Amino acid sequence: MTTWVVFYILVAYFAGAISSAIPLCRILNKPDPRAEGSGNPGATNVLRVAGKVPALTVLLFDVLKGAIPTYLAYLHGLHDWTLGLVAISACIGHMYPIYYRFEGGKAVATALGAMLPIGWPLAISLLATWLLVFRLSRYSSLAALTTLIFAPFYTYLYKPEFTVAVSMLSVLIIVKHKSNIVRLLKGIEKPV
Incomplete structure:
Protein backbone atom coordinates (compact mmCIF):
# COMPACT_ATOMS: atom_id res chain seq x y z
CA MET A 1 0.00 0.00 0.00
CA THR A 2 1.47 3.32 -1.03
CA THR A 3 2.04 6.30 1.21
CA TRP A 4 -0.66 8.25 -0.64
CA VAL A 5 -3.26 5.55 -0.02
CA VAL A 6 -2.50 5.64 3.71
CA PHE A 7 -2.57 9.45 3.66
CA TYR A 8 -6.03 9.57 2.06
CA ILE A 9 -7.35 6.84 4.35
CA LEU A 10 -6.29 8.94 7.38
CA VAL A 11 -7.65 12.18 5.89
CA ALA A 12 -10.95 10.45 5.15
CA TYR A 13 -11.23 9.03 8.68
CA PHE A 14 -10.56 12.35 10.41
CA ALA A 15 -12.90 14.20 8.02
CA GLY A 16 -15.59 11.57 8.54
CA ALA A 17 -15.22 11.86 12.31
CA ILE A 18 -16.26 15.52 12.28
CA SER A 19 -19.90 15.72 13.34
CA SER A 20 -22.11 18.59 12.28
CA ALA A 21 -25.19 17.23 14.06
CA ILE A 22 -23.92 17.57 17.62
CA PRO A 23 -22.53 21.13 17.51
CA LEU A 24 -25.36 22.37 15.27
CA CYS A 25 -28.01 21.14 17.71
CA ARG A 26 -26.04 22.68 20.56
CA ILE A 27 -25.82 26.07 18.77
CA LEU A 28 -29.56 25.99 18.01
CA ASN A 29 -30.42 25.01 21.60
CA LYS A 30 -31.95 21.75 20.37
CA PRO A 31 -31.64 18.37 22.09
CA ASP A 32 -28.42 16.41 21.64
CA PRO A 33 -29.29 13.92 18.88
CA ARG A 34 -27.35 11.23 20.76
CA ALA A 35 -29.75 11.56 23.70
CA GLU A 36 -33.08 12.01 21.87
CA GLY A 37 -35.01 10.20 19.15
CA SER A 38 -33.04 7.25 17.81
CA GLY A 39 -29.85 8.40 19.55
CA ASN A 40 -28.12 8.66 16.17
CA PRO A 41 -26.23 11.87 15.29
CA GLY A 42 -27.33 11.80 11.65
CA ALA A 43 -29.68 13.79 9.44
CA THR A 44 -32.76 11.60 10.01
CA ASN A 45 -32.58 11.94 13.78
CA VAL A 46 -31.76 15.65 13.56
CA LEU A 47 -34.97 15.98 11.53
CA ARG A 48 -36.83 14.41 14.46
CA VAL A 49 -35.22 16.51 17.20
CA ALA A 50 -34.43 19.82 15.46
CA GLY A 51 -36.42 20.18 12.22
CA LYS A 52 -35.93 20.33 8.47
CA VAL A 53 -33.31 23.06 8.03
CA PRO A 54 -30.86 21.62 10.59
CA ALA A 55 -31.43 18.15 9.12
CA LEU A 56 -30.66 19.37 5.59
CA THR A 57 -27.55 21.11 6.88
CA VAL A 58 -26.36 17.91 8.54
CA LEU A 59 -27.20 15.90 5.41
CA LEU A 60 -25.15 18.21 3.18
CA PHE A 61 -22.19 18.19 5.58
CA ASP A 62 -22.27 14.40 5.89
CA VAL A 63 -22.39 13.97 2.10
CA LEU A 64 -19.45 16.34 1.63
CA LYS A 65 -17.26 14.63 4.20
CA GLY A 66 -17.59 11.43 2.19
CA ALA A 67 -17.33 13.07 -1.24
CA ILE A 68 -14.37 15.41 -0.75
CA PRO A 69 -11.72 12.94 0.50
CA THR A 70 -12.81 10.29 -2.02
CA TYR A 71 -12.80 12.73 -4.92
CA LEU A 72 -9.41 14.15 -3.94
CA ALA A 73 -8.00 10.61 -3.77
CA TYR A 74 -9.49 9.89 -7.20
CA LEU A 75 -7.92 13.05 -8.64
CA HIS A 76 -4.59 12.00 -7.13
CA GLY A 77 -4.75 8.73 -9.07
CA LEU A 78 -6.22 6.23 -6.62
CA HIS A 79 -8.62 3.81 -8.30
CA ASP A 80 -10.73 0.73 -7.79
CA TRP A 81 -10.50 -0.94 -4.37
CA THR A 82 -8.10 1.69 -2.94
CA LEU A 83 -10.84 4.29 -3.42
CA GLY A 84 -13.11 1.86 -1.60
CA TYR A 100 -16.90 11.85 20.24
CA ARG A 101 -15.74 8.75 22.17
CA PHE A 102 -16.20 6.62 19.05
CA GLU A 103 -20.00 7.00 19.20
CA GLY A 104 -21.32 8.08 15.82
CA GLY A 105 -24.02 7.53 13.25
CA LYS A 106 -24.86 5.05 10.51
CA ALA A 107 -22.93 6.87 7.73
CA VAL A 108 -25.58 6.58 5.01
CA ALA A 109 -25.12 10.16 3.79
CA THR A 110 -21.34 9.86 4.08
CA ALA A 111 -21.45 6.68 1.97
CA LEU A 112 -23.62 8.43 -0.60
CA GLY A 113 -21.11 11.26 -0.71
CA ALA A 114 -18.27 8.81 -1.20
CA MET A 115 -20.12 7.28 -4.17
CA LEU A 116 -20.94 10.63 -5.83
CA LEU A 145 -30.87 -0.52 3.11
CA THR A 146 -32.64 -0.97 -0.23
CA THR A 147 -30.44 1.68 -1.85
CA LEU A 148 -27.29 0.04 -0.47
CA ILE A 149 -28.36 -3.36 -1.79
CA PHE A 150 -28.84 -1.90 -5.28
CA ALA A 151 -25.72 0.32 -5.21
CA PRO A 152 -23.26 -2.37 -6.43
CA PHE A 153 -25.63 -3.32 -9.29
CA TYR A 154 -26.01 0.31 -10.38
CA THR A 155 -22.26 0.74 -10.17
CA TYR A 156 -21.70 -2.32 -12.32
CA LEU A 157 -24.01 -0.82 -14.97
CA TYR A 158 -22.34 2.60 -15.03
CA LYS A 159 -18.72 2.13 -13.95
CA PRO A 160 -17.96 -1.57 -13.39
CA GLU A 161 -14.40 -0.89 -12.27
CA PHE A 162 -15.78 0.54 -9.00
CA THR A 163 -18.15 -2.36 -8.23
CA VAL A 164 -15.83 -3.94 -5.65
CA ALA A 165 -15.29 -0.62 -3.85
CA VAL A 166 -19.02 0.15 -3.72
CA SER A 167 -19.80 -3.42 -2.62
CA MET A 168 -17.34 -3.09 0.28
CA LEU A 169 -18.95 0.20 1.29
CA SER A 170 -22.49 -1.17 1.01
CA VAL A 171 -21.72 -4.20 3.18
CA LEU A 172 -20.19 -1.96 5.87
CA ILE A 173 -23.25 0.29 6.08
CA ILE A 174 -25.72 -2.63 5.95
CA VAL A 175 -23.91 -4.32 8.86
CA LYS A 176 -24.12 -1.05 10.83
CA HIS A 177 -27.91 -1.17 10.33
CA LYS A 178 -28.35 -4.56 12.03
CA SER A 179 -30.51 -3.11 14.83
CA ASN A 180 -32.70 -1.37 12.24
CA ILE A 181 -33.04 -4.65 10.33
CA VAL A 182 -34.18 -6.43 13.51
CA ARG A 183 -36.71 -3.66 14.26
CA LEU A 184 -38.00 -3.73 10.67
CA LEU A 185 -38.48 -7.50 10.83
CA LYS A 186 -40.29 -7.19 14.16
CA GLY A 187 -42.44 -4.31 12.85
CA ILE A 188 -41.30 -1.91 15.55
CA GLU A 189 -39.05 0.43 13.51
CA LYS A 190 -40.15 4.07 13.83
CA PRO A 191 -41.10 5.85 10.59
CA VAL A 192 -39.94 9.42 10.02
Whole structure:
Protein backbone atom coordinates (compact mmCIF):
# COMPACT_ATOMS: atom_id res chain seq x y z
CA MET A 1 0.00 0.00 0.00
CA THR A 2 1.47 3.32 -1.03
CA THR A 3 2.04 6.30 1.21
CA TRP A 4 -0.66 8.25 -0.64
CA VAL A 5 -3.26 5.55 -0.02
CA VAL A 6 -2.50 5.64 3.71
CA PHE A 7 -2.57 9.45 3.66
CA TYR A 8 -6.03 9.57 2.06
CA ILE A 9 -7.35 6.84 4.35
CA LEU A 10 -6.29 8.94 7.38
CA VAL A 11 -7.65 12.18 5.89
CA ALA A 12 -10.95 10.45 5.15
CA TYR A 13 -11.23 9.03 8.68
CA PHE A 14 -10.56 12.35 10.41
CA ALA A 15 -12.90 14.20 8.02
CA GLY A 16 -15.59 11.57 8.54
CA ALA A 17 -15.22 11.86 12.31
CA ILE A 18 -16.26 15.52 12.28
CA SER A 19 -19.90 15.72 13.34
CA SER A 20 -22.11 18.59 12.28
CA ALA A 21 -25.19 17.23 14.06
CA ILE A 22 -23.92 17.57 17.62
CA PRO A 23 -22.53 21.13 17.51
CA LEU A 24 -25.36 22.37 15.27
CA CYS A 25 -28.01 21.14 17.71
CA ARG A 26 -26.04 22.68 20.56
CA ILE A 27 -25.82 26.07 18.77
CA LEU A 28 -29.56 25.99 18.01
CA ASN A 29 -30.42 25.01 21.60
CA LYS A 30 -31.95 21.75 20.37
CA PRO A 31 -31.64 18.37 22.09
CA ASP A 32 -28.42 16.41 21.64
CA PRO A 33 -29.29 13.92 18.88
CA ARG A 34 -27.35 11.23 20.76
CA ALA A 35 -29.75 11.56 23.70
CA GLU A 36 -33.08 12.01 21.87
CA GLY A 37 -35.01 10.20 19.15
CA SER A 38 -33.04 7.25 17.81
CA GLY A 39 -29.85 8.40 19.55
CA ASN A 40 -28.12 8.66 16.17
CA PRO A 41 -26.23 11.87 15.29
CA GLY A 42 -27.33 11.80 11.65
CA ALA A 43 -29.68 13.79 9.44
CA THR A 44 -32.76 11.60 10.01
CA ASN A 45 -32.58 11.94 13.78
CA VAL A 46 -31.76 15.65 13.56
CA LEU A 47 -34.97 15.98 11.53
CA ARG A 48 -36.83 14.41 14.46
CA VAL A 49 -35.22 16.51 17.20
CA ALA A 50 -34.43 19.82 15.46
CA GLY A 51 -36.42 20.18 12.22
CA LYS A 52 -35.93 20.33 8.47
CA VAL A 53 -33.31 23.06 8.03
CA PRO A 54 -30.86 21.62 10.59
CA ALA A 55 -31.43 18.15 9.12
CA LEU A 56 -30.66 19.37 5.59
CA THR A 57 -27.55 21.11 6.88
CA VAL A 58 -26.36 17.91 8.54
CA LEU A 59 -27.20 15.90 5.41
CA LEU A 60 -25.15 18.21 3.18
CA PHE A 61 -22.19 18.19 5.58
CA ASP A 62 -22.27 14.40 5.89
CA VAL A 63 -22.39 13.97 2.10
CA LEU A 64 -19.45 16.34 1.63
CA LYS A 65 -17.26 14.63 4.20
CA GLY A 66 -17.59 11.43 2.19
CA ALA A 67 -17.33 13.07 -1.24
CA ILE A 68 -14.37 15.41 -0.75
CA PRO A 69 -11.72 12.94 0.50
CA THR A 70 -12.81 10.29 -2.02
CA TYR A 71 -12.80 12.73 -4.92
CA LEU A 72 -9.41 14.15 -3.94
CA ALA A 73 -8.00 10.61 -3.77
CA TYR A 74 -9.49 9.89 -7.20
CA LEU A 75 -7.92 13.05 -8.64
CA HIS A 76 -4.59 12.00 -7.13
CA GLY A 77 -4.75 8.73 -9.07
CA LEU A 78 -6.22 6.23 -6.62
CA HIS A 79 -8.62 3.81 -8.30
CA ASP A 80 -10.73 0.73 -7.79
CA TRP A 81 -10.50 -0.94 -4.37
CA THR A 82 -8.10 1.69 -2.94
CA LEU A 83 -10.84 4.29 -3.42
CA GLY A 84 -13.11 1.86 -1.60
CA LEU A 85 -10.72 1.93 1.35
CA VAL A 86 -10.82 5.74 1.39
CA ALA A 87 -14.63 5.74 1.23
CA ILE A 88 -14.86 3.12 3.99
CA SER A 89 -12.46 5.13 6.12
CA ALA A 90 -14.69 8.23 5.85
CA CYS A 91 -17.69 6.12 6.89
CA ILE A 92 -15.81 4.51 9.78
CA GLY A 93 -14.90 8.03 10.91
CA HIS A 94 -18.59 8.91 10.92
CA MET A 95 -19.55 5.69 12.72
CA TYR A 96 -16.72 5.72 15.25
CA PRO A 97 -15.53 9.33 15.59
CA ILE A 98 -12.41 9.86 17.64
CA TYR A 99 -13.73 13.29 18.66
CA TYR A 100 -16.90 11.85 20.24
CA ARG A 101 -15.74 8.75 22.17
CA PHE A 102 -16.20 6.62 19.05
CA GLU A 103 -20.00 7.00 19.20
CA GLY A 104 -21.32 8.08 15.82
CA GLY A 105 -24.02 7.53 13.25
CA LYS A 106 -24.86 5.05 10.51
CA ALA A 107 -22.93 6.87 7.73
CA VAL A 108 -25.58 6.58 5.01
CA ALA A 109 -25.12 10.16 3.79
CA THR A 110 -21.34 9.86 4.08
CA ALA A 111 -21.45 6.68 1.97
CA LEU A 112 -23.62 8.43 -0.60
CA GLY A 113 -21.11 11.26 -0.71
CA ALA A 114 -18.27 8.81 -1.20
CA MET A 115 -20.12 7.28 -4.17
CA LEU A 116 -20.94 10.63 -5.83
CA PRO A 117 -17.54 11.05 -7.53
CA ILE A 118 -18.26 7.89 -9.54
CA GLY A 119 -20.71 9.92 -11.60
CA TRP A 120 -24.11 11.53 -11.88
CA PRO A 121 -25.93 8.50 -13.32
CA LEU A 122 -25.04 6.53 -10.19
CA ALA A 123 -25.95 9.43 -7.91
CA ILE A 124 -29.34 9.87 -9.58
CA SER A 125 -30.06 6.12 -9.40
CA LEU A 126 -29.17 6.01 -5.70
CA LEU A 127 -31.23 9.09 -4.83
CA ALA A 128 -34.20 7.89 -6.90
CA THR A 129 -34.14 4.50 -5.16
CA TRP A 130 -33.95 6.06 -1.71
CA LEU A 131 -36.75 8.54 -2.45
CA LEU A 132 -39.03 5.89 -3.96
CA VAL A 133 -38.66 3.45 -1.07
CA PHE A 134 -38.95 6.22 1.51
CA ARG A 135 -42.04 7.63 -0.21
CA LEU A 136 -43.70 4.22 -0.21
CA SER A 137 -42.66 3.11 3.28
CA ARG A 138 -41.83 6.25 5.34
CA TYR A 139 -38.88 4.31 6.79
CA SER A 140 -35.52 6.00 6.29
CA SER A 141 -33.68 2.84 7.32
CA LEU A 142 -35.54 0.68 4.80
CA ALA A 143 -34.84 3.24 2.07
CA ALA A 144 -31.15 3.27 2.99
CA LEU A 145 -30.87 -0.52 3.11
CA THR A 146 -32.64 -0.97 -0.23
CA THR A 147 -30.44 1.68 -1.85
CA LEU A 148 -27.29 0.04 -0.47
CA ILE A 149 -28.36 -3.36 -1.79
CA PHE A 150 -28.84 -1.90 -5.28
CA ALA A 151 -25.72 0.32 -5.21
CA PRO A 152 -23.26 -2.37 -6.43
CA PHE A 153 -25.63 -3.32 -9.29
CA TYR A 154 -26.01 0.31 -10.38
CA THR A 155 -22.26 0.74 -10.17
CA TYR A 156 -21.70 -2.32 -12.32
CA LEU A 157 -24.01 -0.82 -14.97
CA TYR A 158 -22.34 2.60 -15.03
CA LYS A 159 -18.72 2.13 -13.95
CA PRO A 160 -17.96 -1.57 -13.39
CA GLU A 161 -14.40 -0.89 -12.27
CA PHE A 162 -15.78 0.54 -9.00
CA THR A 163 -18.15 -2.36 -8.23
CA VAL A 164 -15.83 -3.94 -5.65
CA ALA A 165 -15.29 -0.62 -3.85
CA VAL A 166 -19.02 0.15 -3.72
CA SER A 167 -19.80 -3.42 -2.62
CA MET A 168 -17.34 -3.09 0.28
CA LEU A 169 -18.95 0.20 1.29
CA SER A 170 -22.49 -1.17 1.01
CA VAL A 171 -21.72 -4.20 3.18
CA LEU A 172 -20.19 -1.96 5.87
CA ILE A 173 -23.25 0.29 6.08
CA ILE A 174 -25.72 -2.63 5.95
CA VAL A 175 -23.91 -4.32 8.86
CA LYS A 176 -24.12 -1.05 10.83
CA HIS A 177 -27.91 -1.17 10.33
CA LYS A 178 -28.35 -4.56 12.03
CA SER A 179 -30.51 -3.11 14.83
CA ASN A 180 -32.70 -1.37 12.24
CA ILE A 181 -33.04 -4.65 10.33
CA VAL A 182 -34.18 -6.43 13.51
CA ARG A 183 -36.71 -3.66 14.26
CA LEU A 184 -38.00 -3.73 10.67
CA LEU A 185 -38.48 -7.50 10.83
CA LYS A 186 -40.29 -7.19 14.16
CA GLY A 187 -42.44 -4.31 12.85
CA ILE A 188 -41.30 -1.91 15.55
CA GLU A 189 -39.05 0.43 13.51
CA LYS A 190 -40.15 4.07 13.83
CA PRO A 191 -41.10 5.85 10.59
CA VAL A 192 -39.94 9.42 10.02
